[in-house]
Amino acid sequence: MVTGAGGFIGSHLTEALIELGCEVTAMIRYTSRSDWGNLEFLPDEKKKLLKVAAGTVDDPQFVAGQVKGKDIVFHLAALIGIPYSYVAPQSYVQTNIGGTVNILEAAREYGVARVIHTSTSECYGTARYTPIDEKHPMQPQSPYSASKIAGDMLAESFYRSFATPVAIVRPFNTYGPRQSARAIIPTIISQVLGETAEIRLGSLDPIRDLNFVKDIAQGFITIAEHQEAIGKTINLGAGKGITISDLAKRILEITNANKPIVHEPVRARPAESEVFKLVADNSQAKRLGWSPQYSLERGLIETIDFVSHHLSLFKVGTYAI
Numbered sequence: 001m002v003t004g005a006g007g008f009i010g011s012h013l014t015e016a017l018i019e020l021g022c023e024v025t026a027m028i029r030y031t032s033r034s035d036w037g038n039l040e041f042l043p044d045e046k047k048k049l050l051k052v053a054a055g056t057v058d059d060p061q062f063v064a065g066q067v068k069g070k071d072i073v074f075h076l077a078a079l080i081g082i083p084y085s086y087v088a089p090q091s092y093v094q095t096n097i098g099g100t101v102n103i104l105e106a107a108r109e110y111g112v113a114r115v116i117h118t119s120t121s122e123c124y125g126t127a128r129y130t131p132i133d134e135k136h137p138m139q140p141q142s143p144y145s146a147s148k149i150a151g152d153m154l155a156e157s158f159y160r161s162f163a164t165p166v167a168i169v170r171p172f173n174t175y176g177p178r179q180s181a182r183a184i185i186p187t188i189i190s191q192v193l194g195e196t197a198e199i200r201l202g203s204l205d206p207i208r209d210l211n212f213v214k215d216i217a218q219g220f221i222t223i224a225e226h227q228e229a230i231g232k233t234i235n236l237g238a239g240k241g242i243t244i245s246d247l248a249k250r251i252l253e254i255t256n257a258n259k260p261i262v263h264e265p266v267r268a269r270p271a272e273s274e275v276f277k278l279v280a281d282n283s284q285a286k287r288l289g290w291s292p293q294y295s296l297e298r299g300l301i302e303t304i305d306f307v308s309h310h311l312s313l314f315k316v317g318t319y320a321i
Contacts, residue, residue: 026052029077064105078095123152134284175212199248234288236280254300
């Protein structure tokens, strides 16, 4: 089972699992539109192989009903927008903490063989040293990161208290096709390709370790395949950093565009909330046999191609939180 299967990373992970021949239950958030989210981008022949369960991770009875009988649960369902966490922190507690408890309780009750819980590099906050290994202190610099730290601690506690077979995956910044405009790369690309005179961004100096979504999906699968990952937190990252300013310039070069990059203060995080440097130490993941296969250039080209063919999905120029 994949929770958050209709999301960005979840849809790519679900697709990769189908390609491996797995029987996949894709848990998506219920809407009255019967919308499967990013799973709608899958080819029809793959969608036909899915069992889709629409509900919410906040509902313990619904979650228990879906977890029962599953061998492996990939838990990706979460509220993920950092700016929105400033607006609605309680909803992050409900989904990212409460929803994680529901998954863990159900996995414990029904004897699931493995739970792969999704963390985030935002848990580390601004780096005290780089590259960042899994022993780096966690620093909650936004309500979002605080909620994810709490979810991670719960996952670890269930492993220690009840021997629930949990592995925690901590991806660094992920990008690729199907990602929404609340993330930096589609924000830049949509403004580059759209009818805007300039590229409006928040802070330009932060450094991020950028990873193509197909690499990250394979990382989830690799961790699920290894018994020695249980009870551990494992970074997924390239181990290389780039500033937001240089990233925007790289996208302008690839697209042969010429637009000025402008700092727009409303897009910047509060000063004490900004995370300035995230670069992964990926030694643990490499020991399991995982390493990124996509270069930044290759991944950006695929992402630009997706956005160019789906530009109508992006409200170009509007700040998405």
